Amino acid sequence: MRPDGKPEGLRQSMSWLHTWCGLLLGWLLYAVFFTGTLSYFLDEINDWMRPELHRSIPGPQTAALAMAAMQKIAPDATTWTINLPGERQTAVEASWRKPGAAAGRAGTQRVHLDAGTGEVIEPRETRGGSFLYRFHFELHAMPRIWGRWIVGIATMFMFVAIITGVITHKKIFKEFFTFRPRKGQRSWLDAHNATAVLALPFHVVITFSGLLLFMSMLMPWGVKAVYDGDMQRYFAESRGRAAGGAGEREGAGRAGRAQAAEPAALASIAPMMEIAQAHWPERGVGSIVVQRPGTPQASIELREQGARSVVRGAAGERLLFDGVTGEPRNAPEARVPSTAQAVSGAMMGIHLGRFADPGLRWLLFLSGVVGTVMAGSGLVLWVVKRLPERRKLGRTPHGHRLVEVLNIGAIAGLSVATAAYFWANRLLPVDVAQRADVEIRCFFIVWGLCLAHGLSRTHRRAWLEQLWLAAVAFAALPLLNAATGGIALPAAMLQGQWSVAGFDLVALAFAVLHGFAAWKLGASAGLAAAPRPAGGAGVRIPRPVAQSAEKQA
Amino acid sequence: MSAWIAGALALPAFTALSLAMERHQEQVFGRALVLRASVIWRLAGIALLSLSLACCLAAGWSGAVAVTAWLGMLSFAALLTGWMLSYMPRHLLRAACAALALAALAFISRTYGQ
Numbered sequence: 001m002r003p004d005g006k007p008e009g010l011r012q013s014m015s016w017l018h019t020w021c022g023l024l025l026g027w028l029l030y031a032v033f034f035t036g037t038l039s040y041f042l043d044e045i046n047d048w049m050r051p052e053l054h055r056s057i058p059g060p061q062t063a064a065l066a067m068a069a070m071q072k073i074a075p076d077a078t079t080w081t082i083n084l085p086g087e088r089q090t091a092v093e094a095s096w097r098k099p100g101a102a103a104g105r106a107g108t109q110r111v112h113l114d115a116g117t118g119e120v121i122e123p124r125e126t127r128g129g130s131f132l133y134r135f136h137f138e139l140h141a142m143p144r145i146w147g148r149w150i151v152g153i154a155t156m157f158m159f160v161a162i163i164t165g166v167i168t169h170k171k172i173f174k175e176f177f178t179f180r181p182r183k184g185q186r187s188w189l190d191a192h193n194a195t196a197v198l199a200l201p202f203h204v205v206i207t208f209s210g211l212l213l214f215m216s217m218l219m220p221w222g223v224k225a226v227y228d229g230d231m232q233r234y235f236a237e238s239r240g241r242a243a244g245g246a247g248e249r250e251g252a253g254r255a256g257r258a259q260a261a262e263p264a265a266l267a268s269i270a271p272m273m274e275i276a277q278a279h280w281p282e283r284g285v286g287s288i289v290v291q292r293p294g295t296p297q298a299s300i301e302l303r304e305q306g307a308r309s310v311v312r313g314a315a316g317e318r319l320l321f322d323g324v325t326g327e328p329r330n331a332p333e334a335r336v337p338s339t340a341q342a343v344s345g346a347m348m349g350i351h352l353g354r355f356a357d358p359g360l361r362w363l364l365f366l367s368g369v370v371g372t373v374m375a376g377s378g379l380v381l382w383v384v385k386r387l388p389e390r391r392k393l394g395r396t397p398h399g400h401r402l403v404e405v406l407n408i409g410a411i412a413g414l415s416v417a418t419a420a421y422f423w424a425n426r427l428l429p430v431d432v433a434q435r436a437d438v439e440i441r442c443f444f445i446v447w448g449l450c451l452a453h454g455l456s457r458t459h460r461r462a463w464l465e466q467l468w469l470a471a472v473a474f475a476a477l478p479l480l481n482a483a484t485g486g487i488a489l490p491a492a493m494l495q496g497q498w499s500v501a502g503f504d505l506v507a508l509a510f511a512v513l514h515g516f517a518a519w520k521l522g523a524s525a526g527l528a529a530a531p532r533p534a535g536g537a538g539v540r541i542p543r544p545v546a547q548s549a550e551k552q553a
Numbered sequence: 554m555s556a557w558i559a560g561a562l563a564l565p566a567f568t569a570l571s572l573a574m575e576r577h578q579e580q581v582f583g584r585a586l587v588l589r590a591s592v593i594w595r596l597a598g599i600a601l602l603s604l605s606l607a608c609c610l611a612a613g614w615s616g617a618v619a620v621t622a623w624l625g626m627l628s629f630a631a632l633l634t635g636w637m638l639s640y641m642p643r644h645l646l647r648a649a650c651a652a653l654a655l656a657a658l659a660f661i662s663r664t665y666g667q
Binding site (some may be wrong): 174176177178179180181194195198199201202205346349350357359360363364366367370 | 556567570571574576577614617618621622624625626627628629631632634635636638639640
């Protein structure tokens with residue numbers, strides 16, 4: 001929109017669209033990227049935030065101990081599902097369904113078992129990483145569907161921002177590898193471009209697949225027309241089930257129970273585990289599913305560790321045994337998904353990081369960090385780009401000040417709040433009523449305080465103080481973990497409890513990143529011989545020197 | 554193993570591609586190269602990238618995962634190349650050669666080691 005009324009080129013109008021889409025939804029998208037990136041390590045965060053589980057050390061007897069424990073806890077259940085410990089989980093997670101239980105999650109009861117003894121562990125009440133995971137697509141403290149709509153719309157704008165960004169970027173190939181440090185606005189632009197262009201495939205895939213995950217909510221018309229508004233039937237069919245049929249397994253379970261057959265003892269799990277281990281020498285067994293335990297029709301299914309393929313819905317490898325005799329049975333054939341299902345399933349699978357490969361998970365995590373830096377550097381760029389205008393004006397317009405404060409709160413404040421969430425998890429007494437909610441409240445209170453802090457301090461000071469605070473808070477997390485009942489980092493590494501050790505190591509890495517950003521920003525303050533006093537609301541204009549792009553990890 | 558080779562190949566691939574550009578030739582060699590040399594660098598870069606993709610596809614992943622992994626590796630190799638060009642341009646060629654040597658070693662040990 002040119003004020004002089006001359007027609008504007010495609011690039012200018014795209015640039016305008018990119019700037020304002022990016023700014024208006026940037027703060028939200030930054031938070032979505034940040035919490036979504038952390039969600040790649042959902043299981044690890046869950047483990048860390050339940051220090052009671054850290055003493056569970058898996059051994060060769062774990063499967064047998066878990067089976068024996070389930071025999072005691074839920075002898076009359078229709079199904080047991082036992083998730084064995086692995087790289088991402090240190091305790092056994094078992095769940096079962098009673099006959100006639102409500103469908104879905106509501107009818108499922110869960111328990112954590114010590115992998116070394118088979119005893120039940122009662123961990124503290126916490127939402128753990130699930131809070132961050134849920135926040136990244138449905139926010140908090142509002143009806144779920146609102147949160148999903150807001151994030152869904154923001155995701156659409158993100159897609160718009162990506163496309164307009166590519167059009168706006170004039171020298172996308174010429175400046176492919178270009179980063180010019182210590183050049184103020186230039187450096188910020190380069191950092192924004194580099195993190196956007198070089199990880200473009202990731203950004204496109206993650207945004208587009210995010211939209212696909214929201215597809216049936218954002219654009220329900222196609223499904224409504226074909227299925228006459230029966231969304232349940234659509235979801236059932238798109239997962240490859242016959243319409244109307246509850247999962248075949250549950251149905252079979254209930255039928256078997258209805259016959260109320262003679263009780264029959266389960267066969268020993270150890271020989272089956274050996275067969276499975278020989279089948280999957282690399283990954284081993286991930287979970288055990290027992291149907292109709294205690295009856296002559298009992299069956300035991302072993303699933304490969306992390307065999308969840310990237311195509312959502314496609315089953316991983318499994319072995320089926322007769323539950324009483326222990327003889328192998330033929331597993332039902334895996335369903336072959338159609339091409340359309342495979343493509344959309346693969347997109348969603350990639351978004352969710354649904355495969356075991358730890359290397360690939362790290363790659364996605366780091367790409368998420370790059371995406372977070374992209375969103376953050378774009379926000380900072382908006383401020384930096386307007387500094388000359390501000391100097392000319394001699395004061396800081398209120399709009400600019402607002403963006404500055406929101407940037408500090410959204411970027412540095414979110415890091416501080418996330419660290420505070422982990423601190424609250426350990427410092428709150430275990431028996432506080434509604435403990436999980438109190439933890440989450442701590443997160444939001446600290447975030448709000450950071451916003452207020454940004455308002456009350458000068459721009460540069462607020463950045464510096466919050467970055468240092470985040471660095472210190474993250475750096476102390478491994479110590480806090482060891483001091484409040486968790487397993488210390490060196491011991492965790494020695495015993496191979498990588499879910500806990502990994503969390504501690506990433507916390508240290510975050511501390512280094514924030515410390516580095518704060519140190520860079522402080523050093524650039526040192527370079528400024530005489531701070532330029534500015535008018536307006538006592539706001540000092542920061543020197544637009546690059547705090548390194550790596551800062552907002 | 555193939556995945557590691559693919560990752561190791563991505564750095565020399567992007568180094569070669571960057572050296573096909575005048576700006577980066579000046580950073581690394583201190584002068585611009587003749588056109589023919591630039592074309593050779595570009596072809597080498599494309600060849601190494603294709604090789605890296607082939608290694609990813611041979612790593613035992615399903616097609617979708619292999620391509621995703623490859624794109625992820627490319628992102629980081631390109632970021633590393635850009636970062637080295639800004640802060641230590643003289644070491645870029647050395648790092649790329651080291652990565653290439655590692656990839657070759659890994660390939661040899663995989664082919665003849667068993």
